[in-house]
Amino acid sequence: MIEGIQKAGPFEWEIPVGYTRGMRVPGRFFLSEELMPTLEHGALQQCANMATLPGIEKYALAMPDIHWGYGFPIGGVGAFGMEEGIISPGGVGFDINCGVRLIATPLTVEELGRIQPLLSHLFTKIPTGIGTKSPLKLTDQDLDVMMNEGASWAVNQGYGMACDITRCEEHGSLEGADAAHVSAKARARGRPQCGTLGAGNHFLEIQTVAEIFDPVAADAFGIRDGQVCVMIHCGSRGLGHQICTDHIASLERAAKKYGISLPDPQLACAPLTSPEGEAYFSAMACAANYAWANRQMITHFTREVLAKQFSIDYDEMPLIYDVTHNVAKFEEHMIDGKKKKVCVHRKGATRAFGPGNHDLPPGCEEIGQPVLIPGSMGTSSFVLKGTQTAMEKTFGSTCHGAGRVLSRSQAKKHLDGGEIRDQLGLQGISVKATSNKVIAEEAPDAYKSSSEVVRVVHEAGLSLRVARLEPKGVIKG
Amino acid sequence: MPVPFIERDHTADILMHVWGTTTEDLFSEAAGALFSIMFPSCKPGDAHQTFTLSADSHEALLGEFLSEILYYAEVECEGYASADVTIDGLTLKARLSGEPYDPAHHAGGTEVKGISRSGMKIEKTKRGYETDILFDV
Numbered sequence: 001m002i003e004g005i006q007k008a009g010p011f012e013w014e015i016p017v018g019y020t021r022g023m024r025v026p027g028r029f030f031l032s033e034e035l036m037p038t039l040e041h042g043a044l045q046q047c048a049n050m051a052t053l054p055g056i057e058k059y060a061l062a063m064p065d066i067h068w069g070y071g072f073p074i075g076g077v078g079a080f081g082m083e084e085g086i087i088s089p090g091g092v093g094f095d096i097n098c099g100v101r102l103i104a105t106p107l108t109v110e111e112l113g114r115i116q117p118l119l120s121h122l123f124t125k126i127p128t129g130i131g132t133k134s135p136l137k138l139t140d141q142d143l144d145v146m147m148n149e150g151a152s153w154a155v156n157q158g159y160g161m162a163c164d165i166t167r168c169e170e171h172g173s174l175e176g177a178d179a180a181h182v183s184a185k186a187r188a189r190g191r192p193q194c195g196t197l198g199a200g201n202h203f204l205e206i207q208t209v210a211e212i213f214d215p216v217a218a219d220a221f222g223i224r225d226g227q228v229c230v231m232i233h234c235g236s237r238g239l240g241h242q243i244c245t246d247h248i249a250s251l252e253r254a255a256k257k258y259g260i261s262l263p264d265p266q267l268a269c270a271p272l273t274s275p276e277g278e279a280y281f282s283a284m285a286c287a288a289n290y291a292w293a294n295r296q297m298i299t300h301f302t303r304e305v306l307a308k309q310f311s312i313d314y315d316e317m318p319l320i321y322d323v324t325h326n327v328a329k330f331e332e333h334m335i336d337g338k339k340k341k342v343c344v345h346r347k348g349a350t351r352a353f354g355p356g357n358h359d360l361p362p363g364c365e366e367i368g369q370p371v372l373i374p375g376s377m378g379t380s381s382f383v384l385k386g387t388q389t390a391m392e393k394t395f396g397s398t399c400h401g402a403g404r405v406l407s408r409s410q411a412k413k414h415l416d417g418g419e420i421r422d423q424l425g426l427q428g429i430s431v432k433a434t435s436n437k438v439i440a441e442e443a444p445d446a447y448k449s450s451s452e453v454v455r456v457v458h459e460a461g462l463s464l465r466v467a468r469l470e471p472k473g474v475i476k477g
Numbered sequence: 478m479p480v481p482f483i484e485r486d487h488t489a490d491i492l493m494h495v496w497g498t499t500t501e502d503l504f505s506e507a508a509g510a511l512f513s514i515m516f517p518s519c520k521p522g523d524a525h526q527t528f529t530l531s532a533d534s535h536e537a538l539l540g541e542f543l544s545e546i547l548y549y550a551e552v553e554c555e556g557y558a559s560a561d562v563t564i565d566g567l568t569l570k571a572r573l574s575g576e577p578y579d580p581a582h583h584a585g586g587t588e589v590k591g592i593s594r595s596g597m598k599i600e601k602t603k604r605g606y607e608t609d610i611l612f613d614v
Contacts, residue, residue, distance in 0.1 A: 040488060067488045070595035070611055074489055094591030094613045130515070130588050131554055131580045188552045199588035200614055238551045241590045245544045248594065249537065265536070265594035407486045408587070408614065435585045477588070 002044060011064075011460040015048050022052040022261065029062035029075075030394075032456045038405050038448055042068035043075075049263040050078050054271070055085025057335055057342055061394050063349050064456040065403030065448065069093075071266035074348035074404075077397040079333065080272065082341050086260065087277045088269035089251065089284070091345030093326045094244045096284050097291035098202075098235030100372045101168075101322035102383065103299055106312055107228040109208045115473040119432040121305045122204060122475055126298055127196040129434040129477035134195045136297075143191055144179045150289030151322075154296035159195075161314060164296065167361050168322040169351055169369075172292035174329065178282035182239075183246050186283075190239030190290060195297035199434070199477030201442055202234040204302065205374075207381060207469040217385045217466040220367045221320055229469060230306075231381060232298050233374055235326065240287035247280040272343055281328065281343075288327055295322060320383070321361065321370035323350050325400040333395050344395050352386035352398035352463040371463045373454055376402045376447035377431065377439070377476070378424050381469045382454045389461035398463040399454070402447040411446040412437060420444075433476040442476065482510040490593070491612040498605040500535060501562045504542055504569065507610055508560035511543055512575075514612060515586040519556030522576035526553065531568045535599050538569055539608070543592040546573060554578050556586075587614050 008014040008028065015027030027047040031039060043066050050060035050072050057079045066075035071090020080086055112118070127133060138146070146153045151165055151172025165171050197204060209227045212218045223229070236243075254270035254277070255262055262268065270277035303314050328345045335342070353360060353369040360369055369386035379402065390396050406414075417436025420443045424431055433439050458465050481502075482495040493510040497503035512519065526549045532538035542562075550557065557575030564570075593611040600607055 043488075069489045070593035070613065129580055129584060130586060131578045131583070185548050185552075189548065200590075238547075242548065245547075245591055249532075249541065252537065252594070253533070265597070268594070404488045407488055408491060409484045410486060434580070437585055438587070441587070 002039060002041060005044070011456050015044060020045065020048040020052065020263065022263065023048060025051050025056050025059055027051050028059040029066055030064045030456055030460050030462065032452065034452055035064060035448060035456065039066065040068045043073040046073040047076060049267060050076055052263055053078070053086055053088065053267065053269060054260060055080040057081055061397065063397065063399040064453045065348065065399045065401055067403050071264060072345065072347040075399065076347045077345065077349045077394055079342040079344045079395045082272055085272050085343055086269040087272050087281055087328055087343055088267050088345065089244045089248050089280060090264065090267040091347050092284060092328050093347050094241045095235040095326055096240035096244060096287035097324045098326045099291060099295065099322060099324040100231060100233045100374055101295050101299065102320040102372050103230040103302060104222050104318050104320050105228045105230065105306060106316040107310060108226050109228060109472065112228055112472065115206060115430045118206065118309060119430055119473045119475055121309065122302065123432050125301045125305050126204065128475060130199050132196055133192045136195055138191045138194060140187060143187055146194065146293050147179050147182065147286035147289050148177050149173055150292040151296040154293040159297045159300035164299065164319045167319040168292060169324055170359065172296065172322065174285040174288045176282055177285035177289050179286055181279045181283035182243060182286050186239050186242035186246065189242050190237065193237040193239065194294055195301065196237060197234050197298060197477055198237055203474050203476045205231045205471050206473040207231055207471055209467055210470040211468040213465040213467060214385065217367045220363045221370045221383060221466065222318055223320060223383060223467050230302050231374060232295055234295060234298065236287040236291035237294065239290050243283045243287045247283060250276055251280060284328060288324065292322065321372060323372050325350060333391065346397055348400045349397045350400045351396055352390040353396045354386045354388040354391050357391065371398055373399060373450065374401050375450035376444050377442050377474055378427065378429050378444040378471060379450050382450065382465060383467040384454065384463035385466050386463055387461055390463060394462055398457045402450040402453055404446055405448050406446040408441045411443055412440050415440045415443045415445060429471050430473040431476065438476055481506040487611065491614050493610050493612065494607065495610060496604055496607040500606050501564050503599065503606040503608065504539060504562040504564065505560050507539060507543060508546060510610065511546060511589065511612065512557055515550065515589055516556035516558065516575065516583060517586055518583050519558045519575050521558045521574040524555040524575045524577055526573045527571065529568065529570050533567065536594065536597050538567055539599065540592050540594055540597065542569055542571060547589060549573065556583050589614055
């Protein structure tokens with residue numbers, strides 16, 4: 001047990017004001033006793049650092065997949081008031097709107113047959129890995145519309161169905177995007193990369209629904225036992241990375257200008273109402289919309305491959321939902337009995353709105369928002385539903401994945417990519433990757449147990465289990 | 478010759494400790510650390526880029542320098558293996574050398590999304606100048 005933290009509930013821990021100098025509110029994080037040995041000092045310090053930022057409401061929060069990142073910890077959630085509050089790229093990350101979507105298919109695992117040919121077709125169709133380019137040639141004008149409209153732009157270009165939009169958080173488009181705040185460098189990186197998966201922890205995975213916990217919610221989400229689904233995990237590519245880089249430089253100067261003391265330079269920030277803060281938000285929204293369009297294009301490529309191989313129609317492959325993991329957004333939350341507009345930063349965390357809230361997909365108004373939690377390579381992924389408890393405790397937020405426990409260098413030192421590929425093969429899971437090294441870095445043993453992380457959010461009531469999916473095949477950059 | 482950087486454990490990303498006898502060496506070795514992550518098999522060759530940058534501090538300059546390398550690598554589709562750096566005050570001139578990036582031959586590197594400013598602090602020590610650099614991957 002790390003000194004200085006206090007138990008605040010069965011799965012809830014408090015970092016008291018005073019843990020680090022300048023904390024304005026306490027920190028709160030959610031963790032089981034079983035996961036406590038995975039908690040790092042660095043992650044705790046980063047949660048405390050969040051609490052020093054001006055205008056932070058109630059608590060600096062962290063979900064049970066908390067781990068040491070930069071700026072906010074991974075799993076960090078912070079809400080900032082409109083008058084006193086700030087916006088910071090340290091609460092969003094370089095990969096703006098890195099997120100996950102899940103696509104249903106009418107297929108069963110038996111109908112899927114041998115998976116390797118399907119993975120090869122997907123790997124060929126979807127540009128994957130460093131240095132791969134989009135088949136689409138975008139002009140600067142196209143990019144402007146894409147950054148303004150998000151997933152709708154892709155659907156209007158023929159990459160998807162109109163109903164896909166209603167199954168995305170924020171309908172796949174953040175309001176307030178302004179391409180005037182996106183640099184020529186970010187544009188140059190973004191133009192050739194739309195519709196590409198990227199590298200590192202990004203993936204496309206073929207999964208089957210192995211267990212239904214909540215039949216009513218599963219039915220509302222369009223999930224049934226034994227069904228084959230496709231999960232896509234990627235973000236805003238080089239465009240988002242460059243926007244973060246560009247604005248950290250200007251926000252570091254802004255923090256000095258507005259007299260904001262920073263415990264970590266990556267927490268560079270500016271007041272929400274300042275020109276610098278508004279410029280970052282409108283550029284970040286452009287990257288968020290680019291990421292939604294990107295996932296929408298990859299969805300279309302996936303449907304093309306499946307339709308051809310299995311003679312199924314596109315409308316038999318509806319989008320179950322799309323969530324963002326790295327974003328800052330304006331939302332209304334009840335704080336001390338009053339409805340208040342706040343800028344919620346989620347860095348490696350997922351929105352989990354409960355029943356009766358706005359922006360729930362059709363048919364889910366009384367169920368709650370679908371929440372998608374990818375497992376690590378070779379382990380279960382989960383579909384959960386948002387709750388009123390999350391609205392009350394975490395600004396409608398929950399975990400985003402398993403969370404690393406092993407650094408990439410340790411993973412590469414101790415794990416062999418080829419052996420892991422063979423072991424996964426014995427479990428009936430096929431992997432197609434650009435190298436064995438990426439398999440070692442992203443190996444199941446490098447992550448916390450996704451089942452345990454999900455158990456914590458379920459038991460704590462932050463989101464409730466609806467279904468468990470098992471991996472069958474994965475492509476990685 | 479020993480490599481003038483070592484990888485330290487960091488759960489989510491790649492943390493490198495880098496040193497050099499002068500600030501110019503430090504910057505050049507920091508670029509070398511980045512190349513070792515992204516382009517382990519690229520060699521100095523026909524691909525060259527030169528650029529000039531200014532910033533408010535040496536830390537900001539180092540962050541912008543490494544970010545500029547990420548930018549050129551991506552838009553020019555090149556993998557670099559060496560960087561010559563000259564620094565005058567808070568202005569830097571750099572020349573990168575490498576080869577056109579070919580996924581068929583150069584795969585095996587790890588994509589770096591950004592250069593974090595977390596924990597970056599250039600310090601004067603017995604062996605010159607040292608800093609930690611956190612690469613977001």
